[in-house]
Amino acid sequence: MSVNLPDVLFRRLFPAFLRVDLDGRVLELGPSLQRLLSHHDTDQTVFDLFTVRAPGPVTQLETLEDSGHLTLMSRTTPTPFRLRGLIHKDSDGAVFLVSHAPDIETDADQLALEFSDFSPADPSIDLLISAHMRKLLLEDATMLASQLEEKSREAEASARHDALTSLLNRRGFLEAFDARIMSSHALTRPFAMIILDLDGFKTVNDIYGHAAGDALLRTLAERLGHLMTPDAIVGRLGGDEFGILLPDCGTARDAEAAGLAICRELSRPLDWQGSQIRPAASAGIALFPDHGRSVHSLMERADFALYNSKLSTPGSVSLFHRQHEQMFRENWALEKYIMEARDDEFHLVYQPIVRAQTGQVTGMEALARWTSPELGEVTPDRFIRAAERTGIVTRLTKLFIAQALTDVADWPDHISLSINLSAIDIASQETTQAIVQLINAAPVANERIVFEVTETAIIRDQDQAKRALAQLTDIGVRIALDDFGTGYSSLRHLQQIPIDRLKIDRSFTKGLEHSLITENIMSFVIDLCTKLEIECVVEGVSNARQLNLLRKTGAPLLQGFYFGRPMRAGKIEGFLQTRAVRLPAQPQPHQIGYRSAS
Amino acid sequence: MSVLFVYGWTMYGMIHTAARSMVRDQLGEATWNIILARTGLSEEHFITAKHYSDETTLRVIGAIADTTGHAVPDLLRNFGKYWIKYATASAYRSIFTLSGNNLDTFLTNLNRMHMSVARMMPEARLPTFETLSSTPGETELLYRSDRDGLTGFVEGLLIGLMDYFGEAGTVEYRPVGGQHIFRLNREAARSAA
Numbered sequence: 001m002s003v004n005l006p007d008v009l010f011r012r013l014f015p016a017f018l019r020v021d022l023d024g025r026v027l028e029l030g031p032s033l034q035r036l037l038s039h040h041d042t043d044q045t046v047f048d049l050f051t052v053r054a055p056g057p058v059t060q061l062e063t064l065e066d067s068g069h070l071t072l073m074s075r076t077t078p079t080p081f082r083l084r085g086l087i088h089k090d091s092d093g094a095v096f097l098v099s100h101a102p103d104i105e106t107d108a109d110q111l112a113l114e115f116s117d118f119s120p121a122d123p124s125i126d127l128l129i130s131a132h133m134r135k136l137l138l139e140d141a142t143m144l145a146s147q148l149e150e151k152s153r154e155a156e157a158s159a160r161h162d163a164l165t166s167l168l169n170r171r172g173f174l175e176a177f178d179a180r181i182m183s184s185h186a187l188t189r190p191f192a193m194i195i196l197d198l199d200g201f202k203t204v205n206d207i208y209g210h211a212a213g214d215a216l217l218r219t220l221a222e223r224l225g226h227l228m229t230p231d232a233i234v235g236r237l238g239g240d241e242f243g244i245l246l247p248d249c250g251t252a253r254d255a256e257a258a259g260l261a262i263c264r265e266l267s268r269p270l271d272w273q274g275s276q277i278r279p280a281a282s283a284g285i286a287l288f289p290d291h292g293r294s295v296h297s298l299m300e301r302a303d304f305a306l307y308n309s310k311l312s313t314p315g316s317v318s319l320f321h322r323q324h325e326q327m328f329r330e331n332w333a334l335e336k337y338i339m340e341a342r343d344d345e346f347h348l349v350y351q352p353i354v355r356a357q358t359g360q361v362t363g364m365e366a367l368a369r370w371t372s373p374e375l376g377e378v379t380p381d382r383f384i385r386a387a388e389r390t391g392i393v394t395r396l397t398k399l400f401i402a403q404a405l406t407d408v409a410d411w412p413d414h415i416s417l418s419i420n421l422s423a424i425d426i427a428s429q430e431t432t433q434a435i436v437q438l439i440n441a442a443p444v445a446n447e448r449i450v451f452e453v454t455e456t457a458i459i460r461d462q463d464q465a466k467r468a469l470a471q472l473t474d475i476g477v478r479i480a481l482d483d484f485g486t487g488y489s490s491l492r493h494l495q496q497i498p499i500d501r502l503k504i505d506r507s508f509t510k511g512l513e514h515s516l517i518t519e520n521i522m523s524f525v526i527d528l529c530t531k532l533e534i535e536c537v538v539e540g541v542s543n544a545r546q547l548n549l550l551r552k553t554g555a556p557l558l559q560g561f562y563f564g565r566p567m568r569a570g571k572i573e574g575f576l577q578t579r580a581v582r583l584p585a586q587p588q589p590h591q592i593g594y595r596s597a598s
Numbered sequence: 599m600s601v602l603f604v605y606g607w608t609m610y611g612m613i614h615t616a617a618r619s620m621v622r623d624q625l626g627e628a629t630w631n632i633i634l635a636r637t638g639l640s641e642e643h644f645i646t647a648k649h650y651s652d653e654t655t656l657r658v659i660g661a662i663a664d665t666t667g668h669a670v671p672d673l674l675r676n677f678g679k680y681w682i683k684y685a686t687a688s689a690y691r692s693i694f695t696l697s698g699n700n701l702d703t704f705l706t707n708l709n710r711m712h713m714s715v716a717r718m719m720p721e722a723r724l725p726t727f728e729t730l731s732s733t734p735g736e737t738e739l740l741y742r743s744d745r746d747g748l749t750g751f752v753e754g755l756l757i758g759l760m761d762y763f764g765e766a767g768t769v770e771y772r773p774v775g776g777q778h779i780f781r782l783n784r785e786a787a788r789s790a791a
Contacts, residue, residue: 129714
């Protein structure tokens, strides 16, 4: 069948079809007609039942346009039934397509089919249906296209806005920023680019929960919205970072004043479920066109300035300066290389702690050193801070403790070992536990170990610090409060923290020779320690005069270059053999008390 | 619109939009949202002229049945009836009207219309209907489809069609030797559609 339909579908659609040739002979019957006439003996007989008549010869069909589906009606005679359907012109005949079988009088000897021009099933119906279908599908497609356009507009808008705060997101901000730069170039209008970053936002999330963090961000976004003039651009750049483009603010003075005002406004407390959250923000500022003429350069430089604020004084505002970029890049390199550093790049040196009166070495303080293949020797204060920022300080602490415990095993039993712990070390229960395990596993009496912590480290989380230090003192390890006098110098710590030793910072020792006040302070602290039965070590002794003064104040233990520079473990044995005899003669017996400043 | 036309759409998004409309009309927006969540479908599954897999359509039907607690055959019967109302109330009503102003004419033109639909929607898997007998009070149709399990839907469609053309009566389904026969017991036409 050549009806532009698969044969199986054709037979389904026209189960009662008749196929005739050009002479009017029936060639094939559809399944329904076959079923109706099934009581006739042979197919040939069934075919012979039909006589096809046409208005003219059947070949007249050839004169018709081959439209594929011509609809005519056929009447049968002499029986009264009608077959209605389509005539399809074929290459060698015609097919009479009947959609359903009528009540054919199947006992008749002859079923005459006559093509007629009478057509209740007008072909225009098909055309109309097709036309309507096309129209409706087109309308559907048009509606769909409108919906897609609307969705696309919504998606575009949401792609540029932050769902939480409704401010522009990073992408939206950068685009608006870029457009403003273009117009600013044209109008030569200066502006300030301010990047704000919340201080301690993670702590807010940790303590009050993420709902509080979200509420805080929404509130701060609202405050920024109220602060800004309509032509300012404000966006949430991500996390707890906001960006502001402040128009007509081209001088350093104006920009810094604006930055401070913004930070002040953002730091107003927020009530949250009966508590008060006290937010704080640091800011970095870059000026157009002084600090850059492109989005990229201004954002980068405002970021450098922000980095300076965060690192130097959180909560402050910094206007971009070249030093900020230099500091950022140095720290970036430092952090990168320390994170990639191998264990063998680090080693320990030891500095002796001696008795003031006899010069006898009583202990050694382990000091960390790092020689980076890329950066060379890096000072401990720089790399320890970098290690703290990158989170690898715990790894280093465990590495240094393990090494120091190995070294101390070779020393005489009366020599103690002092090791520094960072704030991060004592902030973690797991780290403290790991340290305890290292010490317990080492063949060294625990009493020989002294851990040095700073007040700053304790103050970060006093409760956790107390727990960590208690874990250590429980196994017999001693605790020293390091750098006393440079931080909070709180006497309360002497009472609340299980301190066995206090180390007076070297800055006091330095002022000892020139300031009677310093000498008196030193004397007071040493006296206090004696009364509290806390060992006192004075750091930074670098000459005999300082030694003599400290002897007079009654300082029991001293440390400094005067007694020995930090040395590798391999040199300690030789040092201990020669050390004790080198102290100058004992001065006058000291008096414990204060000298008059007058 | 014909039954076949309806079926021609079963794989197209219009069937999904009709199902959504039925649930919203009969059970409310909240129930539809529950069903939508169960199916995991989104707006993109409700594009009228887009062809979808059977699995997608069955997911919609299954989720409605699960949520409403209706047996699937009952749901399909209800859906068949609703479909006629939905289609004749939509922009596609014109095609419905073209196909006849009474049930007999409609059934006569049924398969012709299917062919027109097939041209527009080449992926439609069309069922067919053959009138086996027709008297003033009764019409018997033979239903053929390469899909199983949809006789309830067909029954609902035929009831919906009779109702649309203002005819009172009932529809009976009986399987005969693997064939699906529907008998329309037609009382006097109530009024012209």
